[in-house]
Amino acid sequence: MPRQGGGPDGRPRPADPAARRRARTRTGRCPGSPGSGRAHRSGRTRETACEGYRRALAAHQEAAAPRRVDPAIAEAVERQTAAMRELSRRAFPEPDVVVPEDAPAPIEQARAERRRQADVSHAAAARRARAERAAREARTVAAVTPQRAPLRTSA
Template identity: 85%
Template sequence: MRPPHVLPPTPRKAGPATAAADPTSPPPAPAAPAPRPAPSAGYRRALAAHQEVAASPRVDPAITEAVERQTAAMRELSRRAFPEPDVEVPEDAPTPIEQVRAQRRRQAAATEATALRRARAERAGAIAPSVPHPRQVAGEVA
């Protein structure tokens, strides 16, 4: 099998593609945008006519009435599904989550106080330790 035959590069005239590849040449200046021609009188008339028609909304009164009925029905269903509580809560009353957090803090403080009293009593020898020493379990005396 023969390897493919590669042709040598041909000399070309320098254009934008070859100039970009040449690091010594300065970058081309950006082209200035072409000025826009003023719109014609016919274009302006057509645009004004379109804006006039588009600005006036065409609302069917039957559709508006149906939307209002549907909105009222949805509000009534929502009111039945999620009734407002009749109990008035003062503004400075804690929210339920704050009440739960306060209750948990009280429970934690009570548990900590009980544990401290028991540990002090165990150290003083007033009661037997709640967890026996490992040597006591094996039959040895500490």
């Protein structure tokens, strides 16, 4: 008659998976140690690894053959890189305009232009409101002067 639910050592095996995990850690081995059957998940890195691991890694890195690069491939990569830089230089040329040191940056110029446009719009709105208020007080239709320049619309 075959054993039911028994472990490899003949003891009864718990049915609950969490109980099985707890039983595995009671074997006296560290959960991440070799032969424990469990992966170590504590976030170890090369810096926090044990001294034996660091020695083994250093020995492996010394014994590993250096990468060999084919000179023809390296030359082709250099040619391709130079060609790409030339295409980029042609597509996006550097401006030849000499900008004085005290000149405002392009972003500051854009902000100043927006401020100026906002001031123009505000002044036009204030003129229109004054004209409409005067017309209401006089009980006439407001004769609003047309805009000298079309106002910019916002999003």
